[in-house]
Amino acid sequence: MAKIPAEPRARARKPLLQLTGVRRSYGEREVLHPVDLALAAGECIALLGHNGSGKSTLLRIAAGRDLPTKGTVRFDGLAMDENDPRIRARVAMVGDTVACYPDLTVREHLLLVAAAHGVADAREWVEQVLADRLLTERADALPSALSSGQMQALLLACALVRPRDLLLLDEPEQRLDPEARRRLAELLRAELADGVAVLLVTHHTDLAREIADRVVVLEDGRIVSQGPPGKVLESLGTGSASAR
Numbered sequence: 001m002a003k004i005p006a007e008p009r010a011r012a013r014k015p016l017l018q019l020t021g022v023r024r025s026y027g028e029r030e031v032l033h034p035v036d037l038a039l040a041a042g043e044c045i046a047l048l049g050h051n052g053s054g055k056s057t058l059l060r061i062a063a064g065r066d067l068p069t070k071g072t073v074r075f076d077g078l079a080m081d082e083n084d085p086r087i088r089a090r091v092a093m094v095g096d097t098v099a100c101y102p103d104l105t106v107r108e109h110l111l112l113v114a115a116a117h118g119v120a121d122a123r124e125w126v127e128q129v130l131a132d133r134l135l136t137e138r139a140d141a142l143p144s145a146l147s148s149g150q151m152q153a154l155l156l157a158c159a160l161v162r163p164r165d166l167l168l169l170d171e172p173e174q175r176l177d178p179e180a181r182r183r184l185a186e187l188l189r190a191e192l193a194d195g196v197a198v199l200l201v202t203h204h205t206d207l208a209r210e211i212a213d214r215v216v217v218l219e220d221g222r223i224v225s226q227g228p229p230g231k232v233l234e235s236l237g238t239g240s241a242s243a244r
């Protein structure tokens with residue numbers, strides 16, 4: 001499906017997202033040690049690591065939802081701030097928490113997001129995204145009636161029904177069956193081909209291998225390995241499937 005274009009589009013190969021010396025502490029405990037990361041338009045980085053290694057923290061900081069204790073995050077040259085409308089219009093995130101309105105249907109959620117982002121032809125787009133995510137038959141369902149896979153599809157659909165130049169995803173493969181995972185990989189390839197930058201937290205090494213340009217491995221809040229997926233995953237000894 002063609003993506004809704006954001007204005008202005010980031011076309012250059014210079015980093016769209018740049019994290020420099022990012023640290024994060026909770027009290028005395030440092031959960032991210034200085035981390036540097038640069039992501040260009042049309043590029044995908046897969047962030048891997050054991051539970052608690054700091055992946056979600058890094059993703060939230062990359063999205064401007066959390067602030068680093070030290071270091072900087074820049075998006076297309078701007079200081080990252082999720083309240084900045086210039087940034088909010090171009091950054092879409094599917095986080096690790098389920099947040100929706102209990103009294104709005106699947107379709108109403110998507111119409112609301114599309115309207116909030118000023119999408120022209122919102123109704124058409126919503127129907128298209130519903131069809132692409134196999135949600136058409138559940139369009140009139142309330143969140144409480146959705147299966148966990150359908151809920152995951154709705155959260156992803158909310159990110160796809162609006163403009164975006166940067167897509168941040170926290171374990172989007174969770175709760176998806178193999179066919180839905182295959183469709184997710186297909187979707188992400190299309191996003192990348194459209195020039196969207198993708199930062200993907202995943203435990204699924206096959207997904208990382210399939211779509212990432214680079215894999216970055218975190219361990220106790222430090223980058224311990226990074227590079228092309230084949231090389232990094234081989235060095236981890238993860239032939240396929242998920243790594244936890």
Ligand SMILES: Nc1ncnc2c1ncn2[C@@H]1O[C@H](COP(=O)(O)OP(=O)(O)OP(=O)(O)O)[C@@H](O)[C@H]1O
Pocket residue numbers: 026031049050051052053054055056057058
């Ligand atoms: N709000 C918080 N207060 C205190 N500690 C926190 C907070 N959020 C995260 N942490 C700690 O920071 C560390 C990194 O957590 P994070 O959720 O980023 O890891 P993760 O790699 O995403 O793990 P998982 O794969 O289980 O989602 C963990 O030890 C976690 O307990």
